[in-house]
Amino acid sequence: MSENKQQGRLPKSIQNRQIKVGKWTASLKVSDVNQIWTELHRIVSSHPLVRASKRAGFLVEEGKSNAYTDMTQELFVALLSKERFQHYLDTEMTDAEIEAEISQIELTNLLTAEPRKRYPESNRLARRISTLIQTSKTFKRFDNIGIEVHRRLADRQYGLAEWKNDKTRRNVQEMDERVKVVSFHSRDTRMVGCTGDAQIVISNVDLEKLIIKVFKAVDSPVDVRSLRSFVMSRLPVMDIYLVPIGSGSDDDENNKYEYDPADTRETPEANVLRREAEVTAVGFVDDFLTNLNKSVRGKEKQYNRMINVLWYCYLISDSGTQLEVAEMLGVSDSLVSDYRKRIESNLQSLSFNGVNEARQFEKALRLKVRDLIAVEVAA
Secondary structure, X not given: OOHHHHHHOOOHHXXXXXXXXXXXXXXXXXXXXXXXXXXXXXXXXHOHXXXXXXXXXXXXOEOOEOHHHHHHHHHHHHHHHOOHHHHHHHOOOOHHHHHHHHHHHHHHXXXXXXXXXXXXXXXXXXXHHHHHHHHOOOEEEOOOOOOOOOOOHHXXXXXXXXXXXXXXXXXXXXXXXXXXXXXXXXXEEEEEOOOOOEEEEOOHHHHHHHHHHHHHHHOOOEEHHHHHHHHHOOOOOOOOOOOOOOOOOOOOOOOOOOOOOOOOOOOHHHHHHHHHHHHHHHHHHHHHHHHHHHHOOOOHHHHHHHHHHHHHHHHOOOOOOHXXXXXXXXXXXXXXXXXXXXXXXXXXXXXXXXHHHHHHHHHHHHHHHHHHHHHHHHO
């Protein structure tokens, strides 16, 4: 049966989709950028892998541009940077050949690179799991026993090589529950890779042992896609992907930032007010000491004792207990306790607007009291 007769049996919409090929050669010869971009957008919008990536959440929409527009722009830049447009002209490729290469090679490579960029660790582990079950003699394929079946790797079913060929299959929901009995594997933090910037997560030997545990837990052949999910659910996988907190520009009213992070830095006005409050707090020191002096009716001996109690009980941290301070000063414990009550009463009467004021007061008070004690010792 001829190709034309075969197409005649197909619906007209499918026929049009099959024979639709852009005028690439003509557009490239005259450098019609708009037409080239339009043709690329058509390929991106109709590509099944692009649609699947969008449904899976791999393509992020930002601002006014939808996922197809962003992907088209990325594809256009990739082709331009690799000088593929000039290559198509130099090699005199036909429109159909150009369209096939862009759709089946260039766009596919761009799409497969996106998961590696967004989920680097998961992608790397998925490849390692797929390689192990295909190369290790511990596992075998179950969906092609006795028959030749061509399936994508993700849809192939594997199990333990020791199992019988007619091993009973379980549904995915049941296997998902059974795999939870497998213990969670600890993370291997050794650095690997040509640049040494990736953690190994799990060695190949341990990974193969983990796959065996998963197979024994589910007790059924599993398709590769589900197996990778089961195995990685028992691993501490960390996919770090940096994304902008917003999009757009300040001069675009319809494309403003979605998030406006708060500026926690101190404003010039707040800085001035803080400094003024700190200076005021330092001025409280003289008033505080004056009130202490008044509490002992200006008696020099009692005032000096109170200053020493203030120093050893409040302003230094290694002075010892109250009993030790009383013994050091040669007074009774009850007298030290009385002085402490008077000091705390005067401290409670102070009022600060912030922590910085209190810190400045404490610093100035420590310097002042230290000088008073030094003068007393010298005398």
